[in-house]
Amino acid sequence: MTSPHSAVLSILLLCAVPAIAAEAPKTLADHTRGLQSQPGFIDVWRDAAKGRVLLSVAALDQPFLLLSSLPYALGSNDIGLDRGQAGDVKMVRFQRHGDRLFLVQDNTRYVANSRDADERAAVAESFASAVLWAGDIIASEGGKHLVDFSSFLLADQHGVAARLAQTRQGAYSVDARRSAVLADQAKSFPDNIELESLLTFQGPGQADFVKQVAADPASLSMRQHISMVRLPDNGYKPRAYHPASGGFDVGYHDFATPLAKSLDVRWQVRHRLEKTDPNATASAVKKPIVFYVDRGAPEPVRSALLDGARWWAAAFEKAGFKDAYRVELLPEGVDAMDVRYNVISWVHRATRGWSYGNALTDPRTGQIIRGAVTLGSQRVRQDILIAESLLAPYGVNAAADKQKLAEQMALARLRQLSAHEVGHTLGFAHNFAASRHGNGSVMDYPHPVLKLDAQGGIDLRDAYGVGVGPWDEYIVKHVYGQFGDDEEAALAQLRREARAAGMEYVGDTDARSPGSVHPQGLLWDFGPDSLKTWDALTAVRRRALDNFSLAVLPNERQAGEIEARLVPVYLLQRYQSEALARLLGGAEFEYATSGDVKAGLAKSGMRAIPAATQRQALDRLADTLRAEYLALPANVLDVLTPPAQGYERGREYFETRMNSVFDAFSAVEAGAAQSAGLLLDAARLNRLAWQHARDARQPGAGEALDLLLRRTWKRDPVPAAIAGGEAVQIAANWVLLDGLLNALNAGQLHAGVDAELRGKARELAQWLAKNPGTGVTADSRRQAAELIRAYLADPTRVKLRPAPTIPPGAPI
Structure with a gap:
């Protein structure tokens, strides 16, 4: 215990110690001394x-x-x-x-x-x-x-x-x-x-x-x-977004708008582009839009990317901007992530996949700060694979120019892809209706234009278009054009001229879903008439399957890889089948404002597809569920080889339940699932039922299902000349029935539509019981009738099969 006298002494000693001056706080210079500024x-x-x-x-x-x-x-x-x-x-x-x-x-x-x-x-x-x-x-x-x-x-x-x-x-x-x-x-x-x-x-x-x-x-x-x-300065003038412009928008809710106006404010996404002479029809610009191509892209890819991205220059010239848009190789040593540079990146992945373009914008105005394009490097290889699978250029007697033609087709697609993704970074959205006008727009998804030549061979020479199309020229004018004080009237006139020229616009919202309604908003289609394009592709597919052999595969590849080249040939019409399905319960409509409709610039409402056209589409799609369409010819079946030691099947192959052997059942099921999935889409069935209720002349959901069942479960025996024909038809029948039960089970059908289709299923069970057939067909009919009755009696006690896996198609 310390005594009181000791405590006092300690205090005196402390007081005797001289005070130490407080250390001065360090300055900014002190903390940064020796650091790189x-x-x-x-x-x-x-x-x-x-x-x-x-x-x-x-x-x-x-x-x-x-x-x-x-x-x-x-x-x-x-x-x-x-x-x-x-x-x-x-x-x-x-x-x-x-x-x-x-x-x-x-x-x-x-x-x-x-x-x-x-x-x-x-x-x-x-x-x-x-x-x-x-x-x-x-x-x-x-x-x-x-x-x-x-x-x-x-x-x-x-x-x-x-x-x-x-x-x-x-x-x-x-x-x-x-x-x-x-x-x-x-x-x-x-x-x-x-x-x-x-x-x-x-x-x-x-x-x-x-x-x-x-x-x-x-x-x-x-x-x-x-x-x-x-932040950009206040010199940029934002442009109000219009739903028919074909562009992207950025917006916000503005609570300061007058009470009678919408809170929803939207601006057109675009780069800042100013003429040096605002009053001139054509003028140079203060600062051009410049894109830079990734130095990591090799030749001939690099040149294709540069060429395709440069296509937009012509559209800017027509819009009145001189030397306003350029594409160059990224200078050596430049950081590609530096926000000052618009960059087209050549990106490698383990598998092929999507490319995309991002326009990074000022959220207040829509002014683009930077364009960033990502191009997946394996897509060009997929194009070459498709071309080689169609041309079979590696046969002993194959023409020497076929291999070069395959590469040329792939590079042509790459030019279009480069222009397409740059278009997004310029502020332009997809227009999936543009392909109705040939090379209408690089902002569509293009299917290669395939046809048979005079000798019956597959012709790929004009597979992809060159340069921007009429829609692209329109959209550059609508998004970037400068019109002085008459901007609103000038933009309305542009839309009027585009409509008069037959241009239509359908964006992602009305194109990507399997049950989408607009017949023009199609990914990966071509030609003005979906039915005629279907018939043309049917002939190309048949010729490609008849010619399919090891000649589709380069000599140095292991023979098992040939199966991956069968997939895009066998499923060649997968996108055009969607075009036919879009006609069923389909209707056309336009993006517009109320003022556009009142001024006669656009039409309101929906315009149904004629009944005769719908039934033609249904007839063709129903045929894709028949053995005559789905069965593989002997020349294909006899050449398919399991992968070699050290190799394996990937996602680009059909699934197999036969160990290492090609599974023809899985291929047939994938082909049937493509059509069945589109035909049994709940949104499409609901629309078919409603259009028939409103107009009895139009096909309804029940009529569509009746036809599908007549072409499958209720059909006449398959001709003996078709290899494995009965087994192929049975496989397709089950895909259709499983798809129907899954559609009923998903809960997306309106009650009346659901009741009608359950009635059709019940009728099918009765028909199967009265028409048992023979052999393996009898076994399937008996089990199908039992499955339908069991499901209708108590769905919770029946485990339904999922839809078969379809190998990926997009992106092509």
Whole structure:
């Protein structure tokens, strides 16, 4: 225990010690001494020794744009984390709270564009913003605040873990000890800064897609790039979006609009393009739109990408812009992720997959900040495979030019693809109706134009169009054209001229679903008449199957690969079958405003497809469920070989339940499932029932099903000349019946439609019982009748078979 005298002595001694002067706080210069400076939009300091990036933030509460991208990625089309992929654009700002800086994302979906500060505040206070990051202020001086931004860069800003989870690859998270800020990559420019980090995601590593592509599926290392961009100045004039423009839109809800007007405000997405002489019909521009092709694209791919992307130059010239659009090779040493560059990336994946173009925009106005195109490298190889499968150029007596023709077709498709994806980054949407006018638009999905020549051979010489089409010229004028004070009237006149020229516009919403209604909005079709194109492709398919042999396969390939080349030939009409199905219960309509309709610029309502056309389409589709269409000829069956040792079937093959042997049943079931899935789509059956109820002359759902059953279960015996014909027909019959029961079981049919089709199923069971047949047909009829009765009696006690797997077709 300390005595009172000792305590007093201690106090006296302490008082006798001279006071030590307080250490002066370190300045910004002290903290950045020895670090590499990158002055610019936001001053950046590189600390390579400690693996840090410091920011000197001067502008608080001043919004700017933030976006992520992936310079090094995963390589899986199924997961969708691609090299060069751009993330979403966010409008953010730095805010100071005490001794910390916050990075706050504004909620740009809800605004009040008003001069009244209180009105603006009321909206801002009504909807949540987001704090994306917070960090301690290291030093403040002269209005600048120094922060270590490394923790932001080491977090998953691109959403990689969420994407892995969404695609069922497991729960991944950033491993901080195996991640690093790449300080040497940090750059700052007058209007943007570019920052990069290496992120390692740790996870289970057990799912198929990550196992297919990763060096170690439990440890996925990628790079994340962050761009921070000054907002564009107020010199850009946004253009109101019109639903018939063919463009993309960006928008928000504006609570400051007058009460009689819509809250929904939409702007056309487009680049800033200004004439040096605004009054001239044709003029040079202040700053051209320039795209850069990835230096990693090899020849002849590189030249094809450059050529195709340059097609848009002609459309800009016709719209009155001289030298306004260029495409060049990316300069050596340039960072392809730098937001200042519009880039066409040549991206490798483990499998073929989709290409896409992203227009990164200012959410306030729709002004495009950057165009980022991703082109999957294996698509061109699929085009060559299809061409070789049709031409059979590797036979002993094959013409020498056929191999070259296959490559030329693939490169022609690649030019079109380059133009197409660049079109998206110019602000243009898909137009799936343009193929009705030949090479109507590069914004459609083109099927190769296939025909038979005078000698009966398959002709691919004009498989794909060259250059932009009339729709593309229209859309450039509508999106970018400058019209002075008469803009609204001039744009209305453009739409009037497009309609007079027969141009139609159908976008993704009315084209992608199997049950879509518009007969013109078709992916991968060609020709103005779906029925005539079907008949032409039927002849091409038959010729290709008759000629199918090892001549479709290059000499150095293992023989088992021939099956992968059968798939696109056997399923050659898969897209045109959708064109026929679209006629059933189909109707045409237009995208327009109420004012357009009142002014005579467009028509309102739906216009049903004539009954005779619908029945012709139904007749052709019903025939695709017959053995005559589905059976493979002997020359095909006799050449198919199992994969060699060390090789295996992939997703591009038909499924097999016969070990390593080609499974003809699976091929037939896939072919039948293509048509049955379209014909038994719930939306289509509901429409057929309604159109018949409104107009008895139109086919209904019951009539359609009656015809399908007559061509399948109730048909006459299959001719003996068809190899395996009875077995083929039985396989197709079961696909149709399983599809019908699944349609009833899905709960998407209206009650009356459901009752009608259940009645048809009951009638089929009765017919099968009265007409038992013989042999294997009798066995199937007996089991089918039992299945139908059991399902109708108690669906919960019957396990239905799922639809057969169809090998992937798109993208082609």
